[in-house]
Amino acid sequence: MFIYLSAFLFWSLLGAGMGWFVDGGWTSALGAWLGGLWWALLQLGRAHRLEAWFRQGAAGEPPRLRGLWREVSDRIRRVLRLREREVQTHVERLQRFLDAIQASPNGVTLLNGEGRIEWCNSAASQHLGLHPERDLGQHVVHLVRDPAFSRYFQQEQHDNEVQMDGRSPSISQRVRLSAQLYPYGAGQQLLLTRDITALLQAEAMRRDFVANVSHEIRTPLAVLAGFVETLQSLPLPPEQQQQYLDLMAVQAGRMQTLVNDLLTLSQLEGSPPPNPTEQVSLQPFMAQIEADARALSALQGKDAISPAHELVFAPVPDWNLLGSRAELHSAVSNLVSNAVRYTPLGGRIEVGWREQGDELVMAVRDTGPGIAPEHLPRLSERFYRVDHSRSRETGGTGLGLAITKHVAQRHGGALRIESQLGVGSTFMLVLPSSRHVQRKDD
Numbered sequence: 001m002f003i004y005l006s007a008f009l010f011w012s013l014l015g016a017g018m019g020w021f022v023d024g025g026w027t028s029a030l031g032a033w034l035g036g037l038w039w040a041l042l043q044l045g046r047a048h049r050l051e052a053w054f055r056q057g058a059a060g061e062p063p064r065l066r067g068l069w070r071e072v073s074d075r076i077r078r079v080l081r082l083r084e085r086e087v088q089t090h091v092e093r094l095q096r097f098l099d100a101i102q103a104s105p106n107g108v109t110l111l112n113g114e115g116r117i118e119w120c121n122s123a124a125s126q127h128l129g130l131h132p133e134r135d136l137g138q139h140v141v142h143l144v145r146d147p148a149f150s151r152y153f154q155q156e157q158h159d160n161e162v163q164m165d166g167r168s169p170s171i172s173q174r175v176r177l178s179a180q181l182y183p184y185g186a187g188q189q190l191l192l193t194r195d196i197t198a199l200l201q202a203e204a205m206r207r208d209f210v211a212n213v214s215h216e217i218r219t220p221l222a223v224l225a226g227f228v229e230t231l232q233s234l235p236l237p238p239e240q241q242q243q244y245l246d247l248m249a250v251q252a253g254r255m256q257t258l259v260n261d262l263l264t265l266s267q268l269e270g271s272p273p274p275n276p277t278e279q280v281s282l283q284p285f286m287a288q289i290e291a292d293a294r295a296l297s298a299l300q301g302k303d304a305i306s307p308a309h310e311l312v313f314a315p316v317p318d319w320n321l322l323g324s325r326a327e328l329h330s331a332v333s334n335l336v337s338n339a340v341r342y343t344p345l346g347g348r349i350e351v352g353w354r355e356q357g358d359e360l361v362m363a364v365r366d367t368g369p370g371i372a373p374e375h376l377p378r379l380s381e382r383f384y385r386v387d388h389s390r391s392r393e394t395g396g397t398g399l400g401l402a403i404t405k406h407v408a409q410r411h412g413g414a415l416r417i418e419s420q421l422g423v424g425s426t427f428m429l430v431l432p433s434s435r436h437v438q439r440k441d442d
């Protein structure tokens with residue numbers, strides 16, 4: 001400030017001195033005034049340069065000024081930089097929030113007070129078929145045309161969610177959404193959407209499963225109850241009583257098998273993957289399977305001693321397999337017993353292991369009735385049967401292939417089925433070849 005006063009005085013005195021030198025008296029006063037005016041114009045010029053720099057948004061270097069103006073421009077620059085940094089921090093924070101909302105599997109759509117779209121994340125645009133830029137400013141009810149949503153939107157209160165159809169990627173795939181509106185800010189609304197297709201499917205599957213289990217148990221139970229009632233109420237001769245008791249034992253056995261299969265399935269679903277160090281020696285394992293198959297086939301024949309099918313077990317490789325013995329036994333014996341149960345007497349059944357590329361394949365080939373292609377993808381669903389009466393007749397539960405598929409998947413493998421109607425079927429348990437461990441003496 002002192003410098004400024006000094007400069008002002010300097011220019012005024014210089015003007016006065018020059019006025020005195022020219023004419024003295026009043027001329028020196030005019031010189032002082034002109035000197036002061038020159039000083040003021042100089043300052044105005046600097047202020048103007050600074051103002052012009054401001055008008056351009058204070059971008060780039062400030063004008064080269066000196067003294068107080070320099071000080072002012074530097075301070076302004078510092079304040080602006082501070083503001084810029086603050087704005088940048090806010091922008092980054094906002095971007096992080098938006099990124100987090102973008103990453104959410106739930107759809108988030110921001111609506112203004114009139115219900116027009118202000119912003120939506122990619123899940124919402126997928127769920128509702130919105131374009132994240134083109135549809136901004138559009139009224140949500142004009143774009144989300146489900147009548148259930150329109151009715152919901154018109155309601156005063158939105159305490160509950162509404163279920164509606166979502167935009168599906170293909171005609172065959174129906175997508176169901178759950179949507180709810182939440183008020184926020186000054187009259188704005190947040191529209192949250194959730195894809196509940198899988199949830200509804202799981203719920204439907206659970207209902208079907210309970211209905212199936214009840215149905216499967218109800219039938220033998222009804223038969224058992226009928227026989228018990230008959231035995232209680234009628235004085236039957238001992239041979240007939242024995243006959244009824246035998247039939248009751250069959251029904252009780254059927255229920256036992258069903259409960260065992262259900263337990264196996266729930267254990268497979270609920271337990272951790274098989275112990276990674278357990279090993280199965282394939283030769284004794286398959287010897288047991290073969291003996292069971294021969295006994296089952298014989299039971300179906302007339303004499304119950306010699307097998308009623310041509311059973312061909314290929315020589316078993318001398319392998320050790322990494323896996324759960326109990327689970328693999330259940331999977332393999334299901335495939336072999338299915339072949340025996342569904343192949344007519346006299347048919348041929350071949351069983352063998354082979355290593356193929358990076359896979360170990362256990363194949364069971366039969367000359368049974370074969371399966372039409374439309375059934376193949378559904379065979380491993382619980383309780384799915386091609387021929388219900390044949391399955392029941394032979395004591396099937398409809399859970400065998402579901403168990404086998406689970407076991408295969410738990411061992412990193414798969415269940416593969418090839419079949420031709422009227423020719424026969426091949427069921428394959430495929431495991432990764434990494435499950436074949438070298439024996440110490442190999």
Ligand code: ADP
Pocket residue numbers: 334338339342343366368369370371379380384385386387391392395396397398399400401402425
């Ligand atoms: P089930 O206890 O009824 O045999 P599975 O889950 O083992 O149940 O098999 C499902 C269905 O697949 C069977 O009901 C049967 O219709 C069909 N199936 C399974 N194995 C064979 C086979 N080897 N030949 C023909 N059909 C088969």
